[in-house]
Amino acid sequence: MPKLYLDFAQSLTRLRSYIEQYNERFKTGATVDGKPTFDLNKKLRGQHRDLMQFIIRTYAKELNGQEAGAKALRPFRTNSVALGTAMDCSPRTIRNLTARLLDARIILEKHHRGRKRCYDLVINPAVFACQGFEGDTVPVSYTHLRAHETSLHLVCRLL
Numbered sequence: 001m002p003k004l005y006l007d008f009a010q011s012l013t014r015l016r017s018y019i020e021q022y023n024e025r026f027k028t029g030a031t032v033d034g035k036p037t038f039d040l041n042k043k044l045r046g047q048h049r050d051l052m053q054f055i056i057r058t059y060a061k062e063l064n065g066q067e068a069g070a071k072a073l074r075p076f077r078t079n080s081v082a083l084g085t086a087m088d089c090s091p092r093t094i095r096n097l098t099a100r101l102l103d104a105r106i107i108l109e110k111h112h113r114g115r116k117r118c119y120d121l122v123i124n125p126a127v128f129a130c131q132g133f134e135g136d137t138v139p140v141s142y143t144h145l146r147a148h149e150t151s152l153h154l155v156c157r158l159l
Helices: 008-024 046-063 080-087 091-103 142-147
Strands: 005-007 027-032 035-038 076-078 107-113 118-123 129-131
Touching (some): 005 008, 005 046, 008 046, 008 129, 046 076, 046 080, 046 091, 046 118, 080 091, 091 107
Antiparallel strands (some): 005 129, 027 035, 076 118, 107 118
């Protein structure tokens, strides 16, 4: 069975591209010194990008080298305290950043797990690149995620 390899550099390129396309939607049409202005309440900023880079890096460490299959594409399990400690900010800041990333559909779903405030994040497959060792691209699509869904690892359901 092929092994998974999440390409961090290519994933960062995809993430930057996704954020740029998302932010383009919020240009106000006005210009200041010849540069377009943005609705800053909706725009994704550096902290959003930094948080996703950290999540992708950590997720890559979990996935790399595992067999491609049912357990390889499970959601990323974390909590706001752990992310806040790693990012040197408060858990409240992490919750705010995560909420904006959910609005932007970079994080598709957030499933809370029990009393210890752990949650699973289902990351949009458009922002990470998963490859086999031979360089073959392993398809990582919503349909693929749903095919490996279990009661413990639910995937986003579009109704």
